[in-house]
Amino acid sequence: MDAALIEARGLDKTFAAVPILRGVNLAVAPGAAAMIVGRNGAGKSTLVRLLAGLSTPTAGEALLFGHPSRTLESSARRRLAVVTHQSFLYPNLTARENLEFYADLYGLKDAHAEIPRWIDRVGLASAADARVRTFSRGMEQRLTLARALLTHPDVLLMDEPFAALDADGVALVAGLLRDAVARQCAIVLTAHQPIAIDGLTFDQYEIVRGRLLALSAEPSGVSASVRQAG
Amino acid sequence: MTGFVAVLRKDLRLEARSGESTIALIALSLLILVVMVFALDPAGGVRDAPTAAAALWIALIFAGMTGATRVILAERDNGCLRALVLSPLDRGALYVAKLLAAFIFMAIAEVAAVVLMVLFFNLDFDSRLLRLAPIIALGALGFSALSTLLAAISGRIRAGDLLLPLLAVPMFVPALIAGVKASGAALTGAPVSAFAPWLKILIAFDVIFLATGYLLFDHVIAED
Numbered sequence: 001m002d003a004a005l006i007e008a009r010g011l012d013k014t015f016a017a018v019p020i021l022r023g024v025n026l027a028v029a030p031g032a033a034a035m036i037v038g039r040n041g042a043g044k045s046t047l048v049r050l051l052a053g054l055s056t057p058t059a060g061e062a063l064l065f066g067h068p069s070r071t072l073e074s075s076a077r078r079r080l081a082v083v084t085h086q087s088f089l090y091p092n093l094t095a096r097e098n099l100e101f102y103a104d105l106y107g108l109k110d111a112h113a114e115i116p117r118w119i120d121r122v123g124l125a126s127a128a129d130a131r132v133r134t135f136s137r138g139m140e141q142r143l144t145l146a147r148a149l150l151t152h153p154d155v156l157l158m159d160e161p162f163a164a165l166d167a168d169g170v171a172l173v174a175g176l177l178r179d180a181v182a183r184q185c186a187i188v189l190t191a192h193q194p195i196a197i198d199g200l201t202f203d204q205y206e207i208v209r210g211r212l213l214a215l216s217a218e219p220s221g222v223s224a225s226v227r228q229a230g
Numbered sequence: 231m232t233g234f235v236a237v238l239r240k241d242l243r244l245e246a247r248s249g250e251s252t253i254a255l256i257a258l259s260l261l262i263l264v265v266m267v268f269a270l271d272p273a274g275g276v277r278d279a280p281t282a283a284a285a286l287w288i289a290l291i292f293a294g295m296t297g298a299t300r301v302i303l304a305e306r307d308n309g310c311l312r313a314l315v316l317s318p319l320d321r322g323a324l325y326v327a328k329l330l331a332a333f334i335f336m337a338i339a340e341v342a343a344v345v346l347m348v349l350f351f352n353l354d355f356d357s358r359l360l361r362l363a364p365i366i367a368l369g370a371l372g373f374s375a376l377s378t379l380l381a382a383i384s385g386r387i388r389a390g391d392l393l394l395p396l397l398a399v400p401m402f403v404p405a406l407i408a409g410v411k412a413s414g415a416a417l418t419g420a421p422v423s424a425f426a427p428w429l430k431i432l433i434a435f436d437v438i439f440l441a442t443g444y445l446l447f448d449h450v451i452a453e454d
Contacts, residue, residue, distance in 0.1 A: 049453075052316060053316075054312060054315065054316070055453055056453075074318040074319070077316060077317060077318045080316065084312070086308050086309025087309070088309055088310055088313035089308050089310070090304075090308070090310060091307055091308065092244050092248060093240070093243070093244065101236055101240050102313075102317075104233070104239075105232075105233045105236045105237070105314075105319060106233070106317060106318060107233060
């Protein structure tokens, strides 16, 4: 098995003496995807922030590419994409300008040529030159996905990427995830409930009282393109 | 370098689109200068250059705080600051890009403030203003460097915008005194040698503020 691109070792996080995560262990190899489910406040977003290096663990280690995520080198950060509840989009820039900004920020000259294709792929071709502040939550989420995947990341951390999306949007995310796994991207995504995607096998986990519990792996080839477990 | 240019260009593009910072800064400068004119000599008449210089620097300080705050606050919308932290861009380069944007907005406001100062204080549009330019440029650079760092700190705290002047103004006082003295001397037509020592103090504080901001910005924007 390839070395894990995403790894948590005995990760603890405590806020104001309240333990949020306790002894979380996780390893995601290239081309693998982990889905972490949990109730509101279970600690899913906290775990994503810790893995991304946006937050410091109280104990344990969060590693990306084998290095502590909190102190990643610039070259490693170039290979990371994060989708959170916040879109990271500038409301007064258009969809195209936002993607151009991120392409420049990541020093991706070739990405400029890909921007129209990404805008088209996420179904925003007719709104490419509209300012993001006029977008609905679902449109913002679609553009957020394009923003994250534009850089062809090797590690993708997604906090509830299906939130605010309609059925077409969910199918879009599913397609993007399949493509990312196919090119050996390691993925961690969170959701309130288990979600199955055709052609994609997730290692499934649930956060219960701060502990990450492994569930059975989701079999691929589920008949419905997307199925939400009740 | 491309990331640095991307951030600066994006800030300038957003400002050109909305004009929020520069309009607010110019309006604030106008307000301060008008209040100063009426406070110092409501009856009108000829004002002295040192008083005009003091009024200009008060406008500079308040405009600078507004500019730096807006440059940082713009990144808090939709968590964009997190995106910058996650990006390959060096945190020091990010700091320089943000302070440069704040400096440019402040410089635009200062040009307007100087014109207003000349008009309100009955000064002349002559070569003395050219000697004033490097002094206020140094002041604006130093204050942008300091207030950008402090705005990043105060932006993380509840009611932090109230904290910014409490932190920034006392720390800037030595540079402020040097700036007022140098500007007053420049406006009265004194030779450069008369205010060179004040200029050196301004340069020294600029170096201190720039180095401190460059080194600390990474820690300031990091989350717990």
